[in-house]
Amino acid sequence: MILLLVASVQPAWADAGQKWAVVIGIDRYDSSTVTELECAEADARLLAETLVETAGFPRQNVFQLTSSHSGDQAPTRTNIAFRFDYLSRNVAPEDTLVVFFSGHGVEVDGQCYLLTREADARTSLTLEQSALHAAELFRWLQATRAGNVLLVVDACRNDPSPSRGLEDNPLSQNMARDLTLVRREAARAEVPAPVSTATLFACSSGERSYEWSDKGHGFFTYHLVEGLKGAAAESDGRVTLASLARHVQKTVPESSSRWALKRQVPWLRYEGPGGDQWVLARHQPGRTESEAERRAREAEEAREQAERRAQEAEQARREAELRASQDSQRAAPGGDLMGRLLDLEERLAGAAGAQQPTRVLWVSKGAGAPYSTISGALAGAPAGARILIRPGIYEEDVVVDKAVDLVGDGPVAEIVIRGSGTYVVDVRSPSPVHIEGLTLQTAGPETRHVGGAAELKNCRLLEVSR
Numbered sequence: 001m002i003l004l005l006v007a008s009v010q011p012a013w014a015d016a017g018q019k020w021a022v023v024i025g026i027d028r029y030d031s032s033t034v035t036e037l038e039c040a041e042a043d044a045r046l047l048a049e050t051l052v053e054t055a056g057f058p059r060q061n062v063f064q065l066t067s068s069h070s071g072d073q074a075p076t077r078t079n080i081a082f083r084f085d086y087l088s089r090n091v092a093p094e095d096t097l098v099v100f101f102s103g104h105g106v107e108v109d110g111q112c113y114l115l116t117r118e119a120d121a122r123t124s125l126t127l128e129q130s131a132l133h134a135a136e137l138f139r140w141l142q143a144t145r146a147g148n149v150l151l152v153v154d155a156c157r158n159d160p161s162p163s164r165g166l167e168d169n170p171l172s173q174n175m176a177r178d179l180t181l182v183r184r185e186a187a188r189a190e191v192p193a194p195v196s197t198a199t200l201f202a203c204s205s206g207e208r209s210y211e212w213s214d215k216g217h218g219f220f221t222y223h224l225v226e227g228l229k230g231a232a233a234e235s236d237g238r239v240t241l242a243s244l245a246r247h248v249q250k251t252v253p254e255s256s257s258r259w260a261l262k263r264q265v266p267w268l269r270y271e272g273p274g275g276d277q278w279v280l281a282r283h284q285p286g287r288t289e290s291e292a293e294r295r296a297r298e299a300e301e302a303r304e305q306a307e308r309r310a311q312e313a314e315q316a317r318r319e320a321e322l323r324a325s326q327d328s329q330r331a332a333p334g335g336d337l338m339g340r341l342l343d344l345e346e347r348l349a350g351a352a353g354a355q356q357p358t359r360v361l362w363v364s365k366g367a368g369a370p371y372s373t374i375s376g377a378l379a380g381a382p383a384g385a386r387i388l389i390r391p392g393i394y395e396e397d398v399v400v401d402k403a404v405d406l407v408g409d410g411p412v413a414e415i416v417i418r419g420s421g422t423y424v425v426d427v428r429s430p431s432p433v434h435i436e437g438l439t440l441q442t443a444g445p446e447t448r449h450v451g452g453a454a455e456l457k458n459c460r461l462l463e464v465s466r
Contacts, residue, residue, distance in 0.1 A: 017094035019057040019079040023048040024073045024383065026103035028067040031130075033121040037462070038103040038411040039211045041066040043154065043221035047100055050225045055239075055281040057098075067117065072152040075103070077116040077132050084140035085117040097146035102221065105155025106131075114155055130430040149239070149280065152403055153179050154209055154220055159346050175188035176205045180269045196272025198241055200248075204267045211258045213390070213410040219259075220266055230283045230308035237285040241268075261366075288304060317370075320380045359385040362409075365392035374398050374406070374417065389415055389438065397421035400452075401428045407436030412460055416441055427452025435459060 025044025026038045048064050051057040055266040063083045065075040068347045072079050085307045091097060114374040120126040141149055164345035178197045202209040211218050223231075224244070231245035232239050245268040256264040272278070360378045362370055362380035371377040375396055377387045386405040391414035398417060400406070406425070408415040417424055420443040427433045432453040439460040440449045 010156060017092060017096060019051075019055070019061060019096045020087060020091055020144075020146070021048065021051050021057055021062045021064075021098040021099075021100070022080070022087070023051070023062060023065045023098075023100045024075050024080065025064075025100075026115070028117070029104075029115065030118050031120045031122075034104060034115055035086060035118055035413055036458070037103065037211075039218050040154075043102045043217050044100060046217060046223060046225055047152075050228050051098065054228050072169060075117045075129070077118065080116065080132065081140065084144065088140075088143040088145070091144045091146045093145055093147045095146050096148040096150075097141070097144055098150045098152065099141065100152040100154075102154040102218070105153070105179075107172050107175045109231045110174060114153075129407045133152050134175075137179075148272075149397065150200075151179070151197075151199045152224070153344040154197065154218060155179075156208045171201060171203050171205050173205050178203065181398060182349070194279060196270070198268060198270040198272070198275070198278075200245065201267045202252075202264070204265045207264055208262075210256055210262055211261050211411055212255065212259060214259070219256045220248065220254050223248050225257065225420075226251070228281050232280075232282075233283050235285060237283040238279050239283070240276050241270065241278035241280060244280060245270075245275065271419050285381065292317060361385055361387050362390065363387060363394075364390035365394075366390070378402075379463060380402065391415050393418060397423070398425045399428060400425060400433050402430035403429050403433060405434040405436070406438065407434075412437050412438075412458060413440055419447055421446050421447065423451035425454065427454045429453070 003377070027041045027442070029036065044066050044376055045063065048062050051062055052059045052248075063073075065073055065083070069075070071092075072082060073329065082307040087097065101114055104119075106115065106121065106127070108127055110125065111128070112134040113127050114134070114137065115121065115131050118128070121130040126224060137262070141151070151282075156175070157161040179201075202218065209218055209220055212222055215222050217225075218445070226232075227244045228239055231251075232240070232244045234240065234243050239311045239358065245266070248266045249268075252365060253265045256262050259354045268275075291361060320455055359382055361381050363372070363374050363377045365372060371380070374394055375391060375397055375398060380389060381402070381404055384404065386407060388409040391410040393416045395418050397419045398406075405464055415437065416439045418441045424440045424442060424447065425435065427450065432456070434455045434456050435450070436457040436459065439462060441462040445463075452458065
């Protein structure tokens, strides 16, 4: 729902003054009490570049603080305070300020926090001492004296607590209220009230935001950027706050329901002369992507994706038939000799593997993938293959008898292998197996996470009884 509290037909006013931005994206946290994310930093980087290349923000006025940065660009509470202190001394009343936060946000004991990199979520007191409180953020925003302030929040993904990392972390009504900029709050401060304030949430109250694995970004940020690049432009080429909000409120739920089977509807709260007068970007009239063109492009992308997966399924079927034929030859009279010849052929093929493309197999709980189980993919995978595992909970004991890569294709917390045997993943290959981006969950104290030679990277190991 878009709330335009005061309508206006006056000329566009947000073009005046300088443009400033603080763009924060946090995937990795220092404390083990906070789970990792996948696309938050990528979202921040994409938006920052779009503000410079498309929306006319001077590069020196866009401050990025993301997980991979160090020093004064690391996304810590102190560094964020440092940037706002700089803005308070340099931003003028006619200027525009955009603040984007992509990471974890929580509500504890009625208090709302954005989790900076050093946040400690063990207790409400540790959060108070280490995270960024909503009220504190608002004080910093008010101190900048910017006339036009837009706060963009994508802070409700999976639960940040390791013990509940597979659960949703929906946007609560309290968090939506506490993270909403309102002019009456600014009016009580000892600084001029902004002309226009807006808060754009990635989802509505009671919902969470989702990541689009195929795009490498969240659904919200992907469509937000597409809108700024022209998909949200009016007939005169202007991308306004109102047109951008309409765009994401239409496209994000369409994509999230189609590709993630989830509901996610962005929400905007605005106060000022008119969101249709707040110009965020300008394009040549008539050169923006129409609704029909967007739908055609997305349909073509979906067709190509389905075609790729169909080809992979057909290749997997043929390889399974070949393997079955080879097994039959081994079992036939004289099979010992035939088996040795086939083994030699496989070893020679393996020796030439450096010149061959890596075989990729997909595993997904949804329709369209060649395999619905990891064990099934392993049975059809040649040595050296890469098995990409889509989000889902896989209740199986995985036995790996060849050198392959098991790689999560999505957020770590949403790709879970639950095993009940001796090991969740039992590696019996003489060569190490690479395991990346997966959550391995044991059934109890008798089950171990991994057995054998395995290289783990960016994996979560949970010991939770079912």
